[in-house]
Amino acid sequence: MGVFELRIGQQGEPSLVPPAEETPTGLYYLSNLDQNIAVIVQTVYCFRPAADGGGRSACDVLRESLAKVLVHYYPLAGRLTISGEGKLVVDCTGEGAVFVEAEADCAMADIGDVTEPDPSVLGKLVYSVPGAKNILEMPLLSAQVTKFKCGGFVLGLAINHCMFDGVGAMQFVNSWGETARGLPLSLPPVLDRAVLRARDPPKVDFPHHEFAQITDEADDDEDDGGVIGDSSPLLHRSFRFTPACIARVKALVALEGRACTTFEALAGFVWSARTRALGMGPSRRSKLLFAVDGRPRFSPPLPAGYFGNAIVLTSAACAAGELTASLPRAVRLVRGAVEAVTDAYMRSAVDYFETTRARPSLASTLLITAWSRLPFRAADFGWGPPAAYGPAALPEKEVALFLSCGEEGGGGVRVLLGLPAAAMAEFQRLVEEVTAA
Incomplete structure (x- = not known):
């Protein structure tokens, strides 16, 4: 295209x-x-x-x-x-x-x-x-x-x-x-x-770092040659991670306790590789945002068929140098962000907006949206499932999208994102390092 x-x-x-x-x-x-x-x-x-x-x-x-x-x-x-x-x-x-x-x-x-x-x-x-x-x-x-x-x-x-x-x-x-x-x-x-109305009075029980603004101060004394401020047009690419590729990424991560999930492994890898590809200075903080479905996590769970947004943003942040040097570190941060999302945390997030009207900051941030479990092929209007489907565009330049390849495509996850040309070339090289057979 x-x-x-x-x-x-x-x-x-x-x-x-x-x-x-x-x-x-x-x-x-x-x-x-x-x-x-x-x-x-x-x-x-x-x-x-x-x-x-x-x-x-x-x-x-x-x-x-x-x-x-x-x-x-x-x-x-x-x-x-x-x-x-x-x-x-x-x-x-x-x-x-x-x-x-x-x-x-x-x-x-x-x-x-x-x-x-x-x-x-x-x-x-x-x-x-x-x-x-x-x-x-x-x-x-x-x-x-x-x-x-x-x-x-x-x-x-x-x-x-x-x-x-x-x-x-x-x-x-x-x-x-x-x-x-x-x-x-x-x-x-x-x-x-109304089930998701803020409490009266609002009760903010957790720090909500997803709204934190990362400034450029950490890079004031650095000349890292990075492309964070690159205003050149974005290239949009998709990268397929087959089940075998995902297994290789997981093999690079030795975490204590249970094995990491596919989302944890890919989110940690994409976050680390994108941060490296953008040339962020080692002391600059890099932030990850992603949405967690709160439907089963609310207590009691939201009713089936709930019409509105039931996703809550959660976040992790780390110095770029630390993040790019250790994939296990990145994956542990992703896991911690997932586990932080409880009923109490989500109610606190609802109340936090009530008191601050804050918007999540996307500075130095990767925002991952996972569509990999959404049943797109169930969209049948009488002509059978769609032959193909996907986003027409990514809503923000900071967004990376995870899509399922589907069993008919051999399984796995397709990662879509946009980066300036130089950063995209480096990101592709890092992907090829772990996906090469």
């Missing part, structure tokens, strides 16, 4: 798809866990040419079923606004999700490997509001269906992360698919987010 230019030959005017039935109005509460991640997440699902569906086009099926599923997920048909408390809230206007039909002047195979997130190509498969200055001017959900000359099509979704996390998003997409196939919802959404 990159040298290929995707041309959209025809793009219809965006239309609104309101819920098929009357739905509740008024303001819909978003919890403090929803407030910190109000970014637009863009994903694409590629479907091969389908057999004749009784004369009904993919666009017709998807539009009609979207209207029906929005009856259950009616907040998605509203608009984001600011409450009197200065927080994000949804005004349930029932206006509807945005729906766009488009046609490409090529075959779907021509767009290449969608696991390589090239925004210049895949970005054309997802609708963006022209001239929108902030998230308040963007719909909570937009869907673009792009038809290709081969008969295949791509469903491109743009969803505001404040509405749900990855687990919730897949529940919605799968509910949409069930509706398109004429089935009842196997997991109706639980819309009430």
Whole structure:
């Protein structure tokens, strides 16, 4: 990808798809866990040419079923606004999700490997509001269906992360698919987010280092030749870690007690290798952020089908020199960050935002988002599972994304990230050191 230019030959005017039935109005509460991640997440699902569906086009099926599923997920048909408390809230206007039909002047195979997130190509498969200055001017959900000359099509979704996390998003997409196939919802959404309200009064019991700002002070006396401030364009690459590669990474880590998990091993390796590739000075602190699913960790656990964000950010930090010199050290820090996430910690995080309105800092930070366990292939709208899927772009330059390769792809995990050219070359070299047979 990159040298290929995707041309959209025809793009219809965006239309609104309101819920098929009357739905509740008024303001819909978003919890403090929803407030910190109000970014637009863009994903694409590629479907091969389908057999004749009784004369009904993919666009017709998807539009009609979207209207029906929005009856259950009616907040998605509203608009984001600011409450009197200065927080994000949804005004349930029932206006509807945005729906766009488009046609490409090529075959779907021509767009290449969608696991390589090239925004210049895949970005054309997802609708963006022209001239929108902030998230308040963007719909909570937009869907673009792009038809290709081969008969295949791509469903491109743009969803505001404040509405749900990855687990919730897949529940919605799968509910949409069930509706398109004429089935009842196997997991109706639980819309009430009051279970995650802050305590009164708020009670902050833990230090929340995920919000810590790392400054450049440590590098004032260093001329390390690093590329932290490199303003050159990012290269986006994906790296596949096969089960054998993951086993080799784990073999490099000798931890006390239980063996490290796949996430711990890969997160520690990617954090260490990226820090080294960026040329951070040895005394500069490098921070890792990643999300932990709180659904089973809350006490009591959140109900199945919980609609909102139930992820809590946890963090680790270390001097770059120490981090790059010891992979076991990096993995131990990752494990500690995972184990720190308890019910008490998550309640404290909710209350911390209530008292500070702080946003997590991304300075000198790697933010890992793990999608490797999300059931993307379950997105069946009547044409079977998607032939390919993935992000249209990474939401921030500091983000690395973990995706499952799937059993059909031989298993393992694919790591997507963006780095300046020099740093990407070094990162690739470090990956090849551990993945070479």
